[in-house]
Amino acid sequence: MAEVNLIVLVVFGIVLSSAFADNPCLKGPPVPKNAAECCVTPSLVEPSAFMACHSKWISQTKRQMAIEGIPRGCCVAECVMNSTKLYSNGKIDREALTKLYLDSAKPMPPEWKQIALDSIDACFKMADSMKDEIDAGAVLKPAFEGEQICHPISGTILACMGMTLFAKCPARLFTVNADCNKLKKYHSQCPFL
Numbered sequence: 172m173a174e175v176n177l178i179v180l181v182v183f184g185i186v187l188s189s190a191f192a193d194n195p196c197l198k199g200p201p202v203p204k205n206a207a208e209c210c211v212t213p214s215l216v217e218p219s220a221f222m223a224c225h226s227k228w229i230s231q232t233k234r235q236m237a238i239e240g241i242p243r244g245c246c247v248a249e250c251v252m253n254s255t256k257l258y259s260n261g262k263i264d265r266e267a268l269t270k271l272y273l274d275s276a277k278p279m280p281p282e283w284k285q286i287a288l289d290s291i292d293a294c295f296k297m298a299d300s301m302k303d304e305i306d307a308g309a310v311l312k313p314a315f316e317g318e319q320i321c322h323p324i325s326g327t328i329l330a331c332m333g334m335t336l337f338a339k340c341p342a343r344l345f346t347v348n349a350d351c352n353k354l355k356k357y358h359s360q361c362p363f364l
């Protein structure tokens with residue numbers, strides 16, 4: 172649990188520092204490798220559902236990442252949460268989210284269950300501790316023509332979950348090679364986008 176808290180602190184720092192330009196995550200992963208080739212983690216939705224939201228929103232999200240100030244909500248994440256009906260009115264249904272992660276973990280190696288539960292707990296605690304900033308991000312005005320404002324809660328939870336699960340991959344399930352090690356380092360700071 173102490174380790175999970177450490178990771179969450181790092182995620183917290185990144186979510187905050189992404190408010191500033193020069194963000195190391197803007198360039199994307201350093202190697203053309205899929206994280207699932209390094210470690211398969213439980214996930215909230217199927218890759219196809221994620222990709223549908225990614226294609227729809229990623230260009231807006233990239234543009235927003237370069238804007239300074241209060242972090243803007245990620246519409247890729249809100250679209251994913253909407254696809255599972257987990258998001259409404261600035262809130263994520265934690266119970267339903269837990270069920271989806273546990274369903275995903277069910278056919279996987281048994282240690283994932285507790286890792287998923289601990290990660291959910293840590294990520295919701297982190298989001299609570301950032302509540303003021305998250306609420307401020309939800310009421311921003313569009314900074315460019317056609318910008319859709321999404322509520323930051325979905326991106327905060329999804330980024331934290333993706334990064335925490337990958338970081339907590341049990342050693343016996345992690346493929347050790349140069350590319351995977353680089354990816355692990357990158358995703359210790361940067362969300363999956």
Ligand SMILES: *[C@@H]1O[C@H](CO)[C@@H](O)[C@H](O)[C@H]1NC(C)=O
Nearest residue numbers: 246249250253258259260321
């Ligand atoms: C998600 O659903 C809400 C309605 O609950 C809607 O206002 C919002 O635009 C949707 N977000 C995305 C990214 O589709």
